[in-house]
Amino acid sequence: MGKTIAEKILSNHAGRDLKAGEIAICDVDFCFGQDGTSSIIIDSFNKLGLKKVFDRSKFYMVIDHSAPSPNIGVSEIHKKMRNFAKTYDVNMYDIGCGVCHQLIPQKGHVTCGDVVLGADSHTCTYGAINVFSTGVGSTDLAITLASGKNWFRVPETIKVIVNGKLPKGVYSKDVILQIIKQIGANGATYKSVEFYGDTITAMSVDARLTISNMAVEMGAKVGLMEADDKVLKWVGERSSKVPRPVKADPDARYAAVKSYDVSALAPQVARPHAVDNVSDVTELSNVKIDQAFVGTCTNGRLEDLEAAANILKGKPVHPDVKFIIAPASKEIYLQAVKKGFVETFVKSGCIVVGPGCGPCVGTHNGVLADGEVAISTANRNFKGRMGNPNSFIYLASPATVAASALKGRITDPREFKKRL
């Protein structure tokens, strides 16, 4: 019987043949925590009473969620992380480096065929570069930090095939929002999702990361793609680790196979307060917005900033809209400066904040007031996500967010046809 990508990668790391449904102890190639989860990682690690971490080269802590710190409580957590890093001689990306899910692949810490655990739910992002990566809690992470291993339930797999040339103004974000709408917030719980099809193949690696990033929004454990030449080149330019690309067997067993044709897809928007509550942008043109946000591990990469800058160039943001931009990493920030995007943003009236999560999780950098409406490129729009349970969050692509910021209401980016 053939195997899925998940079955193969986990088998390689367990040293025995595994199939979906089995529980196994696997070696973990890399693990990390961020500033919302590291405090408990440290507490749990301390409870284990160990003198050193399993392998200091396989662990990082990233300060990205509330960076720089907005209050004393967070500052204390950051200090605790820095102290732990010194005591145990482990590595950190401190404030200003960027979002964990951008840094970890960008800095070459992971490669095709790896098993990666992160104490953050969007760790599934690197599935796009053929990494079995998934989010866990802090204590789980501490166990891996101590032992280099963890237990895994080998997931069943849903195969998703996406075909068709994307129309102008429609991006990978729109594709994944549409898939989440179809599969539902709970439709892939405990499962691996494998993405295939000519739409995916035609995408840049950055665009593919957006898709895998949101696999968890349908409950999935991982959102895996095969490593084609684009991926191998991307990884090769960043990582000195030897890639071990893994393909599914032609006779692999899937829990379900779903096919989508996206050649006529419209830009998609997730409405409050659920990620699977998705409509065509055209149905929402009467929704006024107070805030716009481009950034996050979903859409804070260079091509995302470029799409937004192209739409904004030379035009002022609507006077009723605060437009916040957070590049996903320092390197992306610098490139955006070089390419003139930052100048475009500032001239249009945007606020470009430091590399990191920005206002995504509502701890700083743009908390909404009661009744306010935001349109954001993030991956979650749960009630209270941006810090206020009485506000409303819509999710869309960078182009849709930028177009909406200009008009002061949710706007189809195809209205700016020449700028797409």
Next chain:
Amino acid sequence: MRPHKKHYARRLKVADNINTDYVISGRYKFKIQDPKELAKHIFEDIDPDFAARVRDGDVLVAGENFGCGSSREQAPQALKTAGFYAIAAKSFARIFYRNAFNIGLMLVECDTDFIDDGDELELDIEKGKIRDTGKGLVFDVKPIPPTMKKLLDDGGVVEHFKKYGGFKFEQV
């Protein structure tokens, strides 16, 4: 484990897709580290009076996909600290599932439509049954995998690790 003790059901107004942001808002997880303090704020954004109604030994009852969203372990930790003996739901999100057993909080998967807030419940994990004593209804509980039971018996994964110096599961 105390299989036959009586518990009272606590139900939220929302049944399905209760995410970890609802369990404990992100604005607290970054500020407050003490689980006892966090426990006072559970479900604040969707049911502000809920935390005050919880009694020691209660069973939290929910629908599908409980605990979806962020990986924050503060969510199960706050629920355990609030006094919940177990959570009964139709299904759980996977990170929450791992986190709960890792900290020694029991999750049971079963049909929960028949349970109302305040119902008296009996949980028998060995036999795989949940009984609503007031209504006289009994439903099957999906068997808890032996690995998870072992973690619960050992008091969570940290204690398990300390006891055996690593993972010790049968047939793994």
